[in-house]
Amino acid sequence: GAVVSQHPSWVICKSGTxxxxxxxxxxxxxxxxxxxxxxxxxxxxLMATSNEGSKATYEQGVxxxxxxxxxxxxxxxTLTVTSAHPEDSSFYICSASKNRVLGGxxxxxxxxxxxx
Amino acid sequence: GESVGLHLPTLSVQEGDNSIINCAYSxxxxxxxxxxxxxxxxxxxxxxxxxSNMDKRQGQRVTVLLNKTVKHLSLQIAATQPGDSAVxxxxxxxxxxxxxxxxxxxxxxxxxx
Numbered sequence: 001g002a003v004v005s006q007h008p009s010w011v012i013c014k015s016g017t018x019x020x021x022x023x024x025x026x027x028x029x030x031x032x033x034x035x036x037x038x039x040x041x042x043x044x045x046l047m048a049t050s051n052e053g054s055k056a057t058y059e060q061g062v063x064x065x066x067x068x069x070x071x072x073x074x075x076x077x078t079l080t081v082t083s084a085h086p087e088d089s090s091f092y093i094c095s096a097s098k099n100r101v102l103g104g105x106x107x108x109x110x111x112x113x114x115x116x
Numbered sequence: 117g118e119s120v121g122l123h124l125p126t127l128s129v130q131e132g133d134n135s136i137i138n139c140a141y142s143x144x145x146x147x148x149x150x151x152x153x154x155x156x157x158x159x160x161x162x163x164x165x166x167x168s169n170m171d172k173r174q175g176q177r178v179t180v181l182l183n184k185t186v187k188h189l190s191l192q193i194a195a196t197q198p199g200d201s202a203v204x205x206x207x208x209x210x211x212x213x214x215x216x217x218x219x220x221x222x223x224x225x226x227x228x229x
Contacts, residue, residue: 006159034216041124043205044160044219093159105217107152107159 003027004096006108013084013115021079021111023050023094029074030096034105035067038091050077050094084115124203126224135193139206139220144187146208150217151180151191154203163191163204193225201227 003026013019023033031052036044048069049057056069066088068080077096081088091112095105129135141149147168152160166173166180166189173180179192189206203224207217 004159036219043221046216046218049216095159106162110157110159112157 002097002106004094004106004108006094006111008111009109010112011114013113015085015115016083018080018082019084019113021081021092021094021113023077023079023096023108025075025096025106028096030077031074033071033077033094033096035069035077035079036093036095038093038110040091044093047079050079052077081113084113086115089113089115124222124224126226128226128228129196130228131196131198133196135191135196135200135225137191137193137204137223137225139189139191139223141187141189141206141208141220142218143208143210144184146210148209149180149182149189150207150209151178151189152205152207152219153200154205154222156202160205196225196227198227198229201225 005024005026007022011019033050035047037047038044046059047062047067048059050069050071052071052074058064066082068082071077091110093107093110095107097105127137150165151163153163154160164175164178164180166182171182177194181190191204193200203222205222206220209217
């Protein structure tokens, strides 16, 4: 159990367009999901905490109007990169936890975004 | 485009040897730590965890050691195999109960045949 699915696995978009990335917990309910960003050869940087039924909590320096997060159900969170620019090109990863007591989040497989 | 980031430190180990990957964490109040393995183009995968009230925990072929005095964490992999080649990250939970993790910089493990 504890499978997190992320879609798409890669996307190429034109500068100025918006891209939506989905994160689904397939076999459990997740009231909280997390979105990370990872540049090549770098660590994961937490962007925001996605809370089901309420507004996301963004980390310092992350533009909430640029990275829109919606957690409309207990199994789905979406990250929309609005008006994408080449500097938004990155690897975006979501995570969710089945058992919050034990911690240890399951990560999605990531989405490689390339803005041209 | 993509930014030019730091190069990950690399550990090269002969197949069959033991590997030791180190991590320095930042917050002395962190009470829970996890080691993750990330293969190229994939999300991180949970390996082993440890709470701050322990200094050692063993799993299958892996051992995590925690030294709170110097805020140091290590991951030992016994009999390293080619499939162990990946980037390894430690993650700390600096605020108990928030389930928010801070990831270390990562170490690339290369297993030499």
